[in-house]
Amino acid sequence: MVKLLHYFHTIEYIYRSLRSKYLDLYKENINETLKILLEDNIIIKTYYTEKIQNKIPVIYDRERLFFNNIYNDEYCITNNAFKNIFTKKVTIIGLGGIGSWVAQSLAMSGVRNINLIDSDKIEYSNLNRQVLYNTSDVGKLKVFVAKDKLKKINPYLSINCFNTIISDVSDMKKYCYDSDVVISCADEPSTKDLGIIISKYCYPNNIPYIIGGGYSAHTGSLGITIIPNKTPCFECYVATHDKNINNIEKDFKVIMESTFSKNNGSLSAISGFVGNHISLDALKLITGFGKPYTLGKFIDFDFLKNTWNSVSAISQTNCIYCGGINV
Numbered sequence: 172m173v174k175l176l177h178y179f180h181t182i183e184y185i186y187r188s189l190r191s192k193y194l195d196l197y198k199e200n201i202n203e204t205l206k207i208l209l210e211d212n213i214i215i216k217t218y219y220t221e222k223i224q225n226k227i228p229v230i231y232d233r234e235r236l237f238f239n240n241i242y243n244d245e246y247c248i249t250n251n252a253f254k255n256i257f258t259k260k261v262t263i264i265g266l267g268g269i270g271s272w273v274a275q276s277l278a279m280s281g282v283r284n285i286n287l288i289d290s291d292k293i294e295y296s297n298l299n300r301q302v303l304y305n306t307s308d309v310g311k312l313k314v315f316v317a318k319d320k321l322k323k324i325n326p327y328l329s330i331n332c333f334n335t336i337i338s339d340v341s342d343m344k345k346y347c348y349d350s351d352v353v354i355s356c357a358d359e360p361s362t363k364d365l366g367i368i369i370s371k372y373c374y375p376n377n378i379p380y381i382i383g384g385g386y387s388a389h390t391g392s393l394g395i396t397i398i399p400n401k402t403p404c405f406e407c408y409v410a411t412h413d414k415n416i417n418n419i420e421k422d423f424k425v426i427m428e429s430t431f432s433k434n435n436g437s438l439s440a441i442s443g444f445v446g447n448h449i450s451l452d453a454l455k456l457i458t459g460f461g462k463p464y465t466l467g468k469f470i471d472f473d474f475l476k477n478t479w480n481s482v483s484a485i486s487q488t489n490c491i492y493c494g495g496i497n498v
């Protein structure tokens with residue numbers, strides 16, 4: 172009987188398959204055996220009703236099982252997770268060494284509504300870490316190449332491409348007004364200045380946002396993830412960063428400073444590490460499963476020493492956006 176346990180096989184199917192060999196078998200025997208196997212944790216229960224099967228494309232079979240496991244078989248919650256994945260809109264600003272990984276991962280996870288914002292063309296020197304591009308794409312605009320690649324990964328995608336940069340709050344209003352999550356992966360005008368622009372729009376408009384970290388040589392930094400009215404804002408994070416910078420270990424000081432720098436060197440594996448972590452936190456914001464790893468805090472990794480450090484943002488009492496809110 173154990174060989175017949177598969178989410179495509181109903182109890183009726185298992186019964187019929189065994190009945191010809193075991194003439195005195197009843198359906199109750201199968202139910203009773205399953206109950207014992209479940210109670211002893213020899214098997215786990217997952218749901219694969221026709222209703223869910225019709226709604227969730229087969230591409231996401233393993234992802235559906237992931238949510239089933241997390242939610243302990245409450246398939247209505249799994250359905251709700253997918254409803255959020257399929258309907259919420261994510262804006263990704265910057266499609267370079269971080270943003271290309273974030274976009275790829277979210278598209279693979281089933282996110283269907285994405286705004287892409289970037290003004291750069293693809294260069295040969297991008298190809299060691301920017302996962303969506305190859306040699307035939309050099310010279311083309313990143314937003315359009317990324318759109319084509321992502322649609323091959325996820326045929327249900329609806330993508331808006333904006334060949335531009337975000338330089339002030341009015342740009343945010345123009346391009347991000349319909350976003351459920353905004354992810355910053357760009358360094359124009361600078362990581363810090365862009366983070367402040369995003370924060371000034373997203374915090375008062377109650378849009379969760381991730382200032383997506385970065386990399387420099389053997390280091391990588393993650394976050395910070397901000398949920399308005401639940402965590403301090405990005406400007407308060409910057410104030411915390413500036414206060415901490417003289418009180419931390421020299422190595423991590425270099426990492427924290429480099430997060431706000433441009434033109435850092437990196438490896439594909441480090442870009443992917445940072446980008447995929449950010450993508451996971453974005454998926455947590457979208458679905459509500461688990462707490463984002465970087466919620467209200469910045470985490471940096473030293474890949475030579477295999478050590479990490481984190482700094483939690485502290486809300487400044489006089490902040491007009493988040494005064495007094497701490498995680």
Ligand SMILES: [Zn+2]
Nearest residue numbers: 404407490493
């Ligand atoms: Zn604040």
